[in-house]
Amino acid sequence: MKRIEESGEISFKQAFVDFWRGLFSFGGRSTRTGYWYGVLMMSLVIPWGLLGLLVVLNGIIYGMMGPAGIFWPVLIISFLVYLVVSIIIQIGTWALFFRRMRDVGFKTTPLVIWVVISLAKEAIPFLPVLVGIINLWLIYIVSVPAGHFVKQYQNGFMKFLFESPETFEFHDDLQVIEFEPDGTEETVVKGRIMERGKVSFKQAFHDYFHGMLSFGGRSTRAGFWKVALIIQVLMMIFWTGFLGYVIIRLYSYPAEEAALLTFMTALGVGMIIFSVFAPFGFANWAVMIRRLRDVGLKLKTMFIGWGLMAVLNIIILIVFAAGYGFTLGMIWGTIWNVGIDLVIQIVFLCLPTGAMATQKEDSRFFENKSLF
Structure with missing residues (x-):
């Protein structure tokens, strides 16, 4: 081998x-x-x-x-x-x-x-x-x-x-020097998505798939939304087609056979769809993190924010469950949580490049403006 x-x-x-x-x-x-x-x-x-x-x-x-x-x-x-x-x-x-x-x-x-x-x-x-x-x-x-x-x-x-430096062969071919039009030099990492300025549909899709597991780097506002909206529409089309397929199967066989056949085919087709779209979940997460980096947030700031949102979601569920009963409260609480989370994410993802960057040199939560 x-x-x-x-x-x-x-x-x-x-x-x-x-x-x-x-x-x-x-x-x-x-x-x-x-x-x-x-x-x-x-x-x-x-x-x-x-x-x-x-x-x-x-x-x-x-x-x-x-x-x-x-x-x-x-x-x-x-x-x-x-x-x-x-x-x-x-x-x-x-x-x-x-x-x-x-x-x-x-x-x-x-x-x-x-x-x-x-x-x-x-x-x-x-x-x-x-x-x-x-x-x-x-x-x-x-x-x-x-x-x-x-x-x-x-x-x-x-x-x-662990190996010692004497027995380990280091590879530094990811680090390369690029020359800017003004003659300055910049050290970049090969394979890292670093979008700047105008981003075409072609580049946005290339960066989306090429950076499927690239959580470093940056994606511009245009680079994010051009691909995110199309991918979401395609997913909705596929899942709608899947539900339609299940419904057709239910009416294609006698009642005594419909349940088992529908379960088997729906389960199988669902697994196939999941296997196809699983990579898109990683790609969506990667491009979202790159977009938030482009806004000026550090990675730990994102996780702190997601943690606070999780706490807020739990509080909302508890409040609605206490006011409307467990079942109805869970339904309404989930609807409110999805709505609030969606609005917060859209607001941050629509911010321009460097909008939350800071002038501080040692900021723990935000990137420095000099990087933009």
Whole structure:
């Protein structure tokens, strides 16, 4: 199996190819972008899409022949196919995890020990809780740049965990120098979306898909809204078509068969739609964060704001539940929450570039105006 050695800017296509070519490649290295592209595709798109197709296939066979005939053999074969694919993807995901951890500076031995602990966690009391906590920490670990933990450690345990600068090969080909029209130099990061000035529809869509997992950088007001509105309309069209499909299925079969057939086909088609649109959820989140960065907010400011909105939503639900009863209160509270959240987000997303930037050099919550 080919040894994967990723560096620099990694495209979605290359990440997909590297996942399958390095299915059993636990050595080598994978970049931050290569890792998250692989996890997105292999954990969401392929498993859910395949499961949806198999459910729809079995639903069609059941509708044509009923529970007799080849339905049960096809059902068993479908289960075995999904099981084999799931095992293969799990092996590839572990290999991808090894390569990403090696890229941030971990040695191989502690990674092997961690895999053994993860597999044996159910046999030891309280270990699943510890593993769960460490897994949350690992989300941060796999999101840091290459070589983040490579340092000259004095502690023996840290030396056991991490590579030393003498044995680790650094790649700095993401950092490049660009020359501005006025002759000045600027250090930029390849692959990071940095929109400025006028943004065309073509560039907006290119940046949307190219920056699907690019949470750094900036997106202008035009760059955000040109693509966001069209994507939302397309999603509404697809979901409307899905509901229409379910309704048609309900009236296409006798009452005793309609419930099961509708459930199977709706479940299968729903899984396929979810697998198709799951990447768009990450892309929408990424472009929204880039737009808020362009306004002048820092990332931690966004999370503080979202946390305050969550608290406000809970208070509104409690108030409406106390005034209208639990069921009706939850309905009205949810409507008000959606409306308030939507208005607040639209206001911030419509602000011009640098609107909330500050003159302070050491502001904790807002970017400095000199960056704009």
